[in-house]
Amino acid sequence: MRVLVHIALRNLFQARRRTALLGSAIALVSASLILLLSIAHGIEDSLVTSATTLSAGHVNVGGFYKTTATDAAPLITDKAKLRQIVMDNVPGVEGIIERHRGWGKVLSPFGTIQSGLQGVDISTEKRFLERIQLAKESDYVEGGRDEVVGDPSKLAQPRTVMMFAANARKLGVRVGDEVTIQIELLGGATNTLDATLVAVARDVGMLSSFAVLLPTQDVLELYRIRPETTGALWVYLDDIDRAEAVRADLAKVFEAEGYRVMDHVAAPFFFKFDTVMGEDWTGQSIDLTTWEDEVSFLTWVLTAFNAVSWSLVTVLVGIIAVGIMNTLYTSVRERTREIGTMRAIGMTRWQVLGLVLLEAGLLGLGATALGTVAGAAIATGIDLLNLPVPILAVQAILLADTLHLKVVPSNLVAGVVALSTFTALAALWPAWQAASMRPVSAMSHIE
Amino acid sequence: MAIVQLQGVVKEYPLGKLVVSALRGIDMTIERGEFTVIAGPSGSGKTTLLNLIGCVDVATRGTVLVDGQDTGRLSDADLTRLRLHKLGFIFQSFNLINVLDVHQNVEFPLLLSGTLTPGERDKRVRSLIDRVGLTEQLIQRPAELSGGQRQRVAIARALVTNPAIVLADEPTANLDSGTGASIIELMKELNRTEGTTFIFSTHDHAVMSHARRIVKIRDGAVESE
Structure with a gap:
């Protein structure tokens, strides 16, 4: 396992421009997810506060x-x-x-x-x-x-x-x-x-x-x-x-x-x-x-916001998935001879599959962790600024006259786990391609 | 005692609507501890023959026995296991893992086999690196080594699991004659001291002169021994 982690990390480092670009995209999606969740939790929080102050016990x-x-x-x-x-x-x-x-x-x-x-x-x-x-x-x-x-x-x-x-x-x-x-x-x-x-x-x-x-x-x-x-x-x-x-x-x-x-x-x-x-x-x-x-007549606000948020995140995650698949597929193509050599030396198909998934998983884990921390920091900063919301219609949706974002720690953990797992899943196809290579064909691949 | 036996081995490749015969009924036996050269011009079938013995490919017809096991009857996992524990490979273009340093490249097959403790593994790796004269280059990566040094790393990697057979496909083709000769000398010495069976392909007459046994093939068939 140690050597697989080492190879995966070195591969990511070697293709650092590609890693940085893809990592930034994953981090951006993670940060967006956390920001949107923080806004949703902020609305929920405002809803609970205003509801239990003005409308109900x-x-x-x-x-x-x-x-x-x-x-x-x-x-x-x-x-x-x-x-x-x-x-x-x-x-x-x-x-x-x-x-x-x-x-x-x-x-x-x-x-x-x-x-x-x-x-x-x-x-x-x-x-x-x-x-x-x-x-x-x-x-x-x-x-x-x-x-x-x-x-x-x-x-x-x-x-x-x-x-x-x-x-x-x-x-x-x-x-x-x-x-x-x-x-x-x-x-x-x-x-x-x-x-x-x-x-x-x-x-x-x-x-x-x-x-x-x-x-x-x-x-x-x-x-x-x-x-x-x-x-x-x-x-x-x-x-x-x-x-x-x-x-x-x-x-x-x-x-x-x-x-x-x-x-x-x-x-x-x-x-x-x-x-x-x-x-x-x-x-x-x-x-x-x-x-x-x-306040059930108001929960549509939260439902609608969540629906829009999740739709947006799903589209972003979809784009990222295509990016990951494409990048890893290219990477596997570039390393065909190396993969063939490792298979010839005695690496099993599953180990090759694991290596590619590990590479994607490490990239995903690092990028989502970074994005999540950045998203949480931005959300906390915005909340602390207590920014006024000047438009009445937006105030009605946010249930407050200032922008309130609430960072929920369990969301951060869930965000990192879900997105890095997803990143690894998006790598399944290129990983399977790598694992399916016959050593003899892979070694004769012309780069 | 035979470590490799080939009986009526045929290897055909589909090429569009055509079928190309790379090997046309090879019969051959290689004894344990031999230092054998498979010689022949380009396109004669040397690499295909080594691939079949090396279990990275399977014959279309005929039988290939490696250390008593019929490779045509083995699953992919069994073939992988056989390669890991019984075979070592030296390639024409070295095929080292670029992101690993010398020590890590040599250690790689041992990590896959998982048979030694970290201490034993390190001792074995260092002794082989020392044996091929690369102690000073222990933490250098392939890109920082000369062609000859890279091939020495490949030799150390091939031998680190103590394989029964080392297969070398034109190991000196990308080296100058002096370095090539020293590589062959190294292989001969390891054959003598470790008792490892060496089978390598070449079309270089200077290299052939070092062999104890030469099997010449042409157009996919054994021409002479």
């Missing part, structure tokens, strides 16, 4: 309340009892918060938006406050100050509102301005409330366009509902990967406690209105979802 205890068979409100009643059931039956709960769910118009003298309304108790929103960054005034007001103004903790006061930069821009408002919130009640009547804008946060992609936050008390007042009622309990676990198992367990627990539990549908609550309104029951039904269910 890891597991959500929500539901619908129907006063008649044909209406539906996204409410759960007797929230204290539901919370207690969760606390009693779910290990590893890090926290539970309440979010009222509503939908309405937000009006200003300069514009109107339709948005989801979330009633929050800001004193319990530690996670939200940790993850949300306030926007500079210049981000949402033309000619605004290049500094952060506003304070989310003021949401503890009644008649206040917080929103994201994109919505503030559309409404043409700044911190301290008044907006009017208008909602429609079950019977079709409308109710309004004037509130002061106390904080504007930086956008976190598409989800932030549909989130306007109000104090819980204001939402109760707007919808004329009782304080023991809320929209959903957002349950945060010590391990997000347990979410689906916990959801399934909780469904059994609530059924055992006598609650009507809706069949699990992996969709956000606002996609379920038509279905629920078409069902012939009244009263309370519990709907248990995970954070992935609540």
Whole structure:
């Protein structure tokens, strides 16, 4: 084996220009793969962060309340009892918060938006406050100050509102301005409330366009509902990967406690209105979802990005495969006499096959390792630069207003293993050609 | 005791629609320890004959026995094993592995056979390199050696596994007469001291004068002995 490694390395060194060119191409593909994976993981990371901050807990205890068979409100009643059931039956709960769910118009003298309304108790929103960054005034007001103004903790006061930069821009408002919130009640009547804008946060992609936050008390007042009622309990676990198992367990627990539990549908609550309104029951039904269910309408972003990434990488890898085959085939042709001599001396077909594969494998291993390290370094560098994404459509896809890349160590190892294995596989055909040579023909080959 | 026996050996090559007969019914026996020259003009079939004895090719008809084994009945793997353990090759254009140095070239067949420990292997390689007078060139690569030195490396490589037979195809053809003579002298000495059977082809009369036995072939058949 030692001599085969030595011959393979020396051959690579001897054809160093060819080795450098092919190696660079393999390294480039490896770096591209790592960069694309890092962007995908960045999007996923942003998705998890924004989803579990703005749209859902890891597991959500929500539901619908129907006063008649044909209406539906996204409410759960007797929230204290539901919370207690969760606390009693779910290990590893890090926290539970309440979010009222509503939908309405937000009006200003300069514009109107339709948005989801979330009633929050800001004193319990530690996670939200940790993850949300306030926007500079210049981000949402033309000619605004290049500094952060506003304070989310003021949401503890009644008649206040917080929103994201994109919505503030559309409404043409700044911190301290008044907006009017208008909602429609079950019977079709409308109710309004004037509130002061106390904080504007930086956008976190598409989800932030549909989130306007109000104090819980204001939402109760707007919808004329009782304080023991809320929209959903957002349950945060010590391990997000347990979410689906916990959801399934909780469904059994609530059924055992006598609650009507809706069949699990992996969709956000606002996609379920038509279905629920078409069902012939009244009263309370519990709907248990995970954070992935609540943002399932956004996972297409990740799916589409992954599809484009993998298509691109597949094309690049295909080109590289042809390059490797061609290069090694040429190399085998050039070394026909040498291969014939080695066969005559006593090298078996398998050893010849192994030698060519080893050459390709070593080239692949070296180049992919180099490319992977370079890709990881570039990805980390870009992430650290916190580059702003100026285009709203791209922000929506990336689910963030800055370019976030996440390097996952297991991807690096998998990338090196997969691409160097692939390189060796691409060498199978020229290796087989070399191994199939008859020594007598190979030795009489004219170079 | 015969180490090589050929009976009615015919070798034909297809050439388009034609069939060219390179050997036309060769009968020959070579005894262990002989120093034999296969002589004949270019195109007479010398190299084809050596290829058959060297197990790098098989006869179209007839029997080739090498160390008692019928090469026509052996698989590719068996032929490879026979070449590795029983045969040594010296080629007209040396056929060294360019990316390996002198020591590594000589060591190569031992690494393939895997029969010796690293220490034994090194000792054997160094003793043979010393024997062919290339101790000073131990870590030089073929491109840094003269033609004569390269052929000496090839001789050391051919002998390193202690083969029963060494086949040399026109070993002096690419060397000047002085170097060629010293190479033949070296082979004769190794034949005498190691008892290795040497079979080499040539059409050089000066080289033939060193042989104990000369088999002349012409047009694929034995002309005289």
